[in-house]
Amino acid sequence: MRDDAPRTVTAICRALQRQIEHGLLPLGGKLPAERKLSELFDTTRITLREALGQLEAQGLIYREERRGWFVSPPRVDYNPLVRSHFHAMVGEQGRVPATEVIGARLLPAPVEICELLELPALSAVIQIRRARRIDGRLVLYVEHYLNPLYFPGILGFDLTRSLTELYAREYRIHYGRVRFDMVPTALHPEAAAALRVTPGSPALRIVRLNRDQHDRLIDCDLEFWRHDAIQVRVEVPQ
């Protein structure tokens, strides 16, 4: 593996890629330390990190802040047309979901949220911030913004569970029309901190704008996914 042109970024990428694809490194397994790897490939840490960055961009490996580099687990299918919440979606694909609440409060609506939810200026909104895991790995940071008119007292409930189910059970509100906007971008500092990754890591930003059965705008989600955690699938009938 060291014979062909080593010491260059592409050669290091190829070598690591082969090792990973042939399963020589366990899925979710940790790579050796950067200094070890740079020694192994007879190069500097800068060059080695350049190669790791390219593999990260491809989605083959990922890093946890100050903890090292790991082999990426398989992606989970995300199908916007199928009405399924996080726990159901992940569970159906044989993976283990988990949710933790970072914070939940009433606050003055940011201008962006006012526009999305068509609220008058200086409205209050309920913000719920959560982090979600698949098989223990942090993959999603979400900010939910709820129109407080429709959800009185919701901050008193257990928010680690599915909001979809909570809406239905406690408020008789069900999702109707939904709009998704998906953009590949980088994690902002807050999302990066929540997912414990380096700020600026590549991510998929998904904005969900939800209406209920009466076509009222009820809430929106700002989702930041690790870019290597999902595959978006859309099937168009006709």
Added chain:
Amino acid sequence: MRDDAPRTVTAICRALQRQIEHGLLPLGGKLPAERKLSELFDTTRITLREALGQLEAQGLIYREERRGWFVSPPRVDYNPLVRSHFHAMVGEQGRVPATEVIGARLLPAPVEICELLELPALSAVIQIRRARRIDGRLVLYVEHYLNPLYFPGILGFDLTRSLTELYAREYRIHYGRVRFDMVPTALHPEAAAALRVTPGSPALRIVRLNRDQHDRLIDCDLEFWRHDAIQVRVEVPQ
């Protein structure tokens, strides 16, 4: 965390970001040379390039291989549920589309294509490779794979135009069901060369699997978009 420390990656990012957002750099405009910028921010090229890389990940700037860094133009909406081909989609949004054919030929189907199109092993497929521009900027590299059974003689036509229209006009074939798979990843060397960007640049990979009005699998597209060129929008009725 630490504010107003100059000479750091985040500080450089913030400074450049503000300049761009306040329109001090023209949209599509070229940034000063890396050496000039690193001098301006009193830092090294390595550090400066780290900052540029983060802005690139955010989609604020992009680079052309060996030509420099430019401010990203606005994203174009890509709506999988609306049956619209590239030229129509781009034109409707007030932008100027263009297409060039890189190559078109009959070849033995790669295994991946065999599986997608449900072809027997060792089948032949028609491959059409194209690059597409918006306002002159290369943003999309596509490989089309057509089941040759349904498109005899298609290599003789003008392939810079819409395949959708060609299918309808010459073969009476119209799209029926379509499946999209979208994955944030990096450009492979061939796509990078076609788009004249550095291999390993972030990209959005979209696989389209198309059926016709009789529900026959007729072709598939492997699309590689510059990650900052589009926003995917899906509206779910009901």
Added chain:
DNA sequence: TAGTGGTCTAGACCACTGA
């Protein structure tokens, strides 16, 4: 041909993680 981006070297210090 001059200047540019692409790549690489050979170190260094700090903050944090995990034993």
Added chain:
DNA sequence: CAGTGGTCTAGACCACTAA
């Protein structure tokens, strides 16, 4: 507390672009 990743310095050479 040792080792790790995150960050930064101060250069260098090459291939290519644009004038």
